Amino acid sequence: MLGITLTIAIVASVLVVILRPHYAVAVYFTVLCWYPNYLVVNIGNMDISAVRIVVSVLLLRCLCSKQIKSAFVWSRLDTLVILSIAVYVVIFFVTRPLSIALENRSGFLLDTWFAYMAVRFCITTREGFSTVVKCVGILLAPLAILGVVEAVSGWQPYLPLTQYCPWRQGILTIEPRTGFNRAVGPFGHPIMFGACFAMFLPLIYSLRHQKNAWHSLAYILSGVALLGGLSSMSSGPWAMVIMAVLCLALEKRKHWVKPLLIFFVISCIGTGIISNRPFYHVILSRLNPIGGSWWHRARLIDLAIENIGEWWLAGYGEQDPGWGQFLGSDTTDLTNQYILHAVQYGTLGVVALCVVLASVFSNLNRLHNVAQHPQTESLAWALGSSIFAVTVVFMSVSFFGQMLSLFYCLLGMVGSTCNFAPMEQGRSRSSFLCK
Numbered sequence: 001m002l003g004i005t006l007t008i009a010i011v012a013s014v015l016v017v018i019l020r021p022h023y024a025v026a027v028y029f030t031v032l033c034w035y036p037n038y039l040v041v042n043i044g045n046m047d048i049s050a051v052r053i054v055v056s057v058l059l060l061r062c063l064c065s066k067q068i069k070s071a072f073v074w075s076r077l078d079t080l081v082i083l084s085i086a087v088y089v090v091i092f093f094v095t096r097p098l099s100i101a102l103e104n105r106s107g108f109l110l111d112t113w114f115a116y117m118a119v120r121f122c123i124t125t126r127e128g129f130s131t132v133v134k135c136v137g138i139l140l141a142p143l144a145i146l147g148v149v150e151a152v153s154g155w156q157p158y159l160p161l162t163q164y165c166p167w168r169q170g171i172l173t174i175e176p177r178t179g180f181n182r183a184v185g186p187f188g189h190p191i192m193f194g195a196c197f198a199m200f201l202p203l204i205y206s207l208r209h210q211k212n213a214w215h216s217l218a219y220i221l222s223g224v225a226l227l228g229g230l231s232s233m234s235s236g237p238w239a240m241v242i243m244a245v246l247c248l249a250l251e252k253r254k255h256w257v258k259p260l261l262i263f264f265v266i267s268c269i270g271t272g273i274i275s276n277r278p279f280y281h282v283i284l285s286r287l288n289p290i291g292g293s294w295w296h297r298a299r300l301i302d303l304a305i306e307n308i309g310e311w312w313l314a315g316y317g318e319q320d321p322g323w324g325q326f327l328g329s330d331t332t333d334l335t336n337q338y339i340l341h342a343v344q345y346g347t348l349g350v351v352a353l354c355v356v357l358a359s360v361f362s363n364l365n366r367l368h369n370v371a372q373h374p375q376t377e378s379l380a381w382a383l384g385s386s387i388f389a390v391t392v393v394f395m396s397v398s399f400f401g402q403m404l405s406l407f408y409c410l411l412g413m414v415g416s417t418c419n420f421a422p423m424e425q426g427r428s429r430s431s432f433l434c435k
Contacts, residue, residue, distance in 0.1 A: 005041050009053040016058040021068055024061070025122035026135035028054055028115075029409070033139060033196065036158060036186040037401040038165035046103060047166060051405065052110040059114050062121035071124040075418040078120065080359050081411060084352035085113050091345045095317035115405040119412030124419040126376060130210065132413075137204040137221040144197060144228025147183035151231040154181045162188075176233075183231040192403045194237025195393065197228035199386050199403075199410060201244050206382035209375045235288045236397040240389045247385035251378070278302070284396065296327055297335055297396045303327075304339045314346040337394035360387050360414050367417050383414055 012031050016024040031054050040047035062068045088108070093101045123129050150156045154176075162172040165188075174182050174190060182190035204225055207218035229241045250256055271279040281298040288294045303323045310316070321343055323332040334340040341349040361384060368380035390407065399407055 005039055005050050008035055009050040012050065012054045013057040016054060017061050021062070021122035021124075022128035022131045023135070024058055025119055026132055026139075028058055028118060029132070029136055029406075030139050032402050032405055032409075033143060034186055036161055036188075038168070038188055039161060040166065042166060047107065051402070052107065052114075055110060055114045055118055055405075058118045059121070062118065068121050071419070072121055073124075073419050075120075075363075075415045077356070077359050077363060077411070077415040077418075080356050081116055081408075081415070082113070084356050085109070087348055087352045088345055091314050091349060095314050097318075100318070111405045112408045116408040116412040116415070119409045120415050123413060123416040126373075126379070129379065129413065129416065130207065130375070133200075133203045133207060134210075134214065136200055137207065137218075137225070140197060140200060140204075140228065141221055141224045143185055144224045144231070147185055147193065147197075147228045147231035150183035150185070151180045151233060156181070156184060158186045159184060178233065180233050182233040183228075187403070188401045190232040191234045191236045191397055192399070192401060194229045194232025194234050195240055195397065195399070195403055196406060197225045198237050198240035198244055198389060198393075199406065201225045201229065201241065202248055202382040202385035202389070203379075203413075205248055206375075206378045209378050235294070236393050239288075239396070240393040243389040243392045244385050247381075247388055251381050280395075293335075294396075296333070299327060300334070300336055300339055304336075304342055311342050312347045315342065315344045315349065334398055335396060337398045340398040356411070357387065357391055360384075360411065363414060363417065380417070383410075383417070386410060387414070 008031065012027055015027045019027065028051075031051050035050050037049055037051060040049045042048075089105050092105055092108075096104070123132060146157075156174075159172060159174070162168060165172075172184075172188075174184055176182065183193055184190045185193045187193040187196065201222060205218060205222040207214050207221070209215075210218065226241060226245075229237045232238075250260075268279045268283075271282050275282055278298075278301075280301055284294040284298045300323070303321070303326060304311070307321065307323075311321070321332045324330050327333065332343075334343060338350055338353065341353050345352070364380045364384045364387070368377055368384070371377035371380060387410065390410070
C-alpha cells in the first residue's frame, strides 16, 4: 500500500503543479473521488493519505504563484469559514490532550481548510467553474457505473482494501438491502458513496446551458449521477437525491418556494400539536424511501435535547456521550452532522456551522437576483440546490473521509462566485460579495 499511495500522490502532485489551475483542482477532485481515503501511510501517529499530499502541493503551488494570487479576491464567506474552523480547532484543543489534538486537527485542517482554499484559488471565472464541473461530471460517470454494477452483481473491488484501514479491523461487512447490494466504491461507507453523486447532481445538470455537445451530455451525465446516488441503497443519499431533484424542478417555478416553506413550517407546527410524537419523528419516518434506521436518528435528536445541559458549553471532549444504551448499541453512533458538532464543540460549534450555511444561501440568493446571464443564474440555483440537499441530509448523516473534503470544496465553489459576480446598477465586486 505504501508504494501505491506514494505513486498516486507523486503523479497527481506533478499534474497539479503543471496544469492550469482549474484542471489542477479537477485532478484533486479525481483523487478525492477515486482513491480510498482509508489507504494511508503511517508516519509515527500521523496517517498521511494521497489526498492530503495532493491538496498540500496544490495549495503550495497557489501560494507561490503571483498570477493565481492576483486573481484571488477575499470574500465574506472566507472569513466565516475560517472563523468556524478556528472554533472547531480551539475547542478541540481545550477539551483534548495536546498530543491527540495536534494529530487530529492537523489532518482536519488538511481535509477542510486546505480543500476550501485550494478551490477558492483555482476557480476565479465562470468559465473555469464550468470546466471543473465538466471534469467532475466525467470522472463521476464511470464511478456511478461501478456503483450500479456493485448494486446488481455484488462485485465490490474496493471492499477488500478496507482490511488495510488502520482504524478498522478486518474487511468491512455491508449487508444487502431490498434485494440489492449497497454500493460503496472507494468510499468508507455506502452513504458517503451515494451522497457524493447527490451533492454534485445539480451542478452537473446546470451544464445544460452550455453550447455544442455539452447541452445534451449534461442530461446524460445527470442521469448517470442519479443512478450512482441510488446505487448506494441508502435512505440518506436517496433523500438527498429527492431534495436535489425537487429544487431543480422548482428552478422555473421560483414563486412556489416561499409558499412551500410556509407550508412546511405550518405542517411541522400542526404535526407537533396533533401527533403523539415530535414532528421530526414523523418527518424522518416518512422521508425514509427504502427503510433504514430512522428511529435511531429520531431518538438521537431526543437525546441531544434531553442532555443539552451536558454538551452546550464545549461538548463531551474525548468521552462518548453514553447514549448508546438508549440506541441499542455499545457506543453512540452520531448519524447527524448538527448533533456531531454539538457533541464535539458544544453550542458554539453548531452555531458556527449554521452561520456558514446561512451565509452561503444569502450569497447565492444575491448572485441569483443580479445575474444577467442564464448560466450564472442556473449556476447559483444549482449551488443552492446542492447546499440545500446537504443541509437536509445532515439531519440523518454525518460526513467523514472524502465527503468532508468534498463538502468544503463545495463551499469553496460558493466562495469563488464573488470573483465572477455580475456588475449591475453600478455595484462593485467589493460591495456585492467580496471585501
